[in-house]
Amino acid sequence: MSVHYTNIDRSHVFAEKTLRDTAFGNGEMKDKAKKSTYRISVPANFSFRHTVESHGWYDLAPFRYDPQKSELAYTFRPANGSPEAVRIKEAKGALSLTVFGEAARTEVIAAVKHIMRLDEPLDEFYSLISQTPGLDWAANANAGRLLRSSTVYEDLVKSLCTTNCSWALTKKMVTNLVELLGEPSADGSRAFPTASAMAARPESFYRDEIRAGYRSSYFAEMADSIASGRVDPEKWLDADMPTPELKKEIKKVKGVGDYAAENLLKLLGRYDGLALDSWLRSGFYKKHNRERKCPDRKIERHYSKFGKWRGLAIWCDMTESWFDEK
């Protein structure tokens, strides 16, 4: 997911000032909001840091991440209510959640489980890679859970924002969407805009305000189809169809091609596709092909031995250096 990945600048991981300025919204508003804390257990093979920093999503609004405190904040929208901010922190083999708002406990926990992928079984993947030099690190570190948003719709829009542009532009487009269309929570931070809020804006808004360029018509069309119910991305999560068929379904959304569809499929828990983009390709050339370009077919052959896990295998293979001890 170059998504995450295109031209990613990981120096921001330590951009403490920026994080502190924006981490948890308006302090005064936060003080007035109802505060609840919960604790949820995590699987034995779960790593907070490797999940949060698995790809660039933590750097996109409405996520806020403070690596110094190992704290991830996210503003989401409960099914029937106003947006609420939740802080997620590791706490001795569990996760500690602090919520500012009135959301039901079950709803908060369900959202965090979805975001952090706590119910995703990775034992088979770890067993497969643990004997593979160069990939065994991921099994040892419990890496491989790819952070996702609270809804498939949000991940779909973000995926579109990663296509054909630098990471800086991706961040800008997502930030603009949240700041200009997202509804504020009690702590002042904003949730990702609803499809209805997006559908209410004309194409010119996306071109002039969001700075989405030629993607503007895609945003407008996508939002309209989702708001009207013609497309329901949440159904893709439990779709009872083979991955190639689901990929075709996803690609019906204008603006979503092979890369974006396969990237979204990874966030749905299907790793059959590699989601190749320029960043992954250049990483492969450097690591496995003596820095020389090669056809995608060669990359696909290289990872074919990982079967249905190949998309996760290439991602772990290319991101190992992100977690080198600093």
Add this chain to the structure above:
DNA sequence: GCGTCCAGGTCTACC
């Protein structure tokens, strides 16, 4: 400061 070039993924038209 201005103009030019380039990278990035998808769509459309064409072969």
Add this chain to the structure above:
DNA sequence: GGTAGACCTGGACGC
């Protein structure tokens, strides 16, 4: 099925 060109932005570069 494969390929070329257009789409748009922002960064890099030269002047």
